Amino acid sequence: MKPFWSKRRSLDLEAELRSTKPEPRSEFVTSLSKHVRTERPTARVRIALAGALSVALLAALAPVGALGSAGSAVKGLTNAATRVLATHARPVAQNTPAANQYAKKKKVCPKGTKRHGTKCVKVKRAVKGVRVHRGPHFTGGKMRRG
Amino acid sequence: MFSRDPLANPEPLIRRVYSYAAYRLGDGPDAEDATSDAFERALRYRDSYDRRKGEPTAWLIGIARRSVDQILADRVPLAEPPDVAAATDLEEQAVARLELAGALASLSDHDRELVALRYGADLSARQIAELLEARTNTIEVALHRALERLRRELTHEQSNRPPAAAADGVRL
Numbered sequence: 001m002k003p004f005w006s007k008r009r010s011l012d013l014e015a016e017l018r019s020t021k022p023e024p025r026s027e028f029v030t031s032l033s034k035h036v037r038t039e040r041p042t043a044r045v046r047i048a049l050a051g052a053l054s055v056a057l058l059a060a061l062a063p064v065g066a067l068g069s070a071g072s073a074v075k076g077l078t079n080a081a082t083r084v085l086a087t088h089a090r091p092v093a094q095n096t097p098a099a100n101q102y103a104k105k106k107k108v109c110p111k112g113t114k115r116h117g118t119k120c121v122k123v124k125r126a127v128k129g130v131r132v133h134r135g136p137h138f139t140g141g142k143m144r145r146g
Numbered sequence: 147m148f149s150r151d152p153l154a155n156p157e158p159l160i161r162r163v164y165s166y167a168a169y170r171l172g173d174g175p176d177a178e179d180a181t182s183d184a185f186e187r188a189l190r191y192r193d194s195y196d197r198r199k200g201e202p203t204a205w206l207i208g209i210a211r212r213s214v215d216q217i218l219a220d221r222v223p224l225a226e227p228p229d230v231a232a233a234t235d236l237e238e239q240a241v242a243r244l245e246l247a248g249a250l251a252s253l254s255d256h257d258r259e260l261v262a263l264r265y266g267a268d269l270s271a272r273q274i275a276e277l278l279e280a281r282t283n284t285i286e287v288a289l290h291r292a293l294e295r296l297r298r299e300l301t302h303e304q305s306n307r308p309p310a311a312a313a314d315g316v317r318l
């Protein structure tokens with residue numbers, strides 16, 4: 001028999017290497033791919049996903065729960081304090097007809113003074129002098145007396 | 147999420163890894179063992195796969211190289227490359243495969259590795275260069291030389307072939 005390679009003058013070795021490439025048995029491919037597919041990370045992903053969701057849920061609800069608890073505690077404390085204060089403090093009526101009738105007369109400050117708290121204090125002369133010296137605002141300071 | 151899984155579609159990957167292993171080890175149980183071992187390792191390290199660094203095939207062939215090296219290291223070395231003879235009752239394609247297997251067995255480990263990566267695993271010269279940490283041009287030249295040696299071996303083989311030698315070498 002004539003050798004195979006001698007029949008091909010233009011030996012395309014690359015094409016031969018590709019075409020005669022060893023192929024695995026189909027049973028081998030099927031069994032190995034089945035094994036690979038069963039080992040796919042679906043189960044692990046599902047477990048991880050469930051765990052992550054649980055953690056996220058807990059993380060989301062924990063502050064709400066804590067805040068709610070703290071809020072109710074503060075509210076309870078406020079109620080208790082209000083009750084204690086209410087029992088010891090005298091009731092004070094602010095706006096009654098009697099109070100309005102005999103209300104203190106409001107003190108009016110005399111001319112040249114202004115109210116400073118409860119007292120009337122004199123307006124400083126320097127302020128008045130400057131205004132006189134420079135003239136009223138609308139003149140731009142050009143109009144002078146005398 | 148699963149689109150990032152390098153083993154999402156295992157069948158074509160199995161074929162390529164097997165072809166690579168068979169070119170280096172010979173068609174048969176050793177190649178199947180190497181393929182299975184490579185996939186076991188890949189399953190173990192699938193989380194470490196980074197698709198920015200390359201395609202799943204290149205990643206998987208990188209793993210398969212170790213599996214093949216392991217089997218080669220454990221294997222008892224052959225005294226001489228197996229003889230491949232023409233069998234009068236075989237088809238041309240089968241004869242070509244046998245002759246090719248014999249010629250491949252006579253190549254050096256490095257040459258066989260290059261041929262297996264290029265024509266078994268169907269990796270590009272660039273991918274091989276990345277895998278072997280060499281320059282693409284170096285790989286192209288080395289592949290060209292390996293093919294020349296293989297061609298010489300094939301022509302030498304057919305001129306020196308005894309008329310009725312045993313055909314129990316590397317099966318391809």
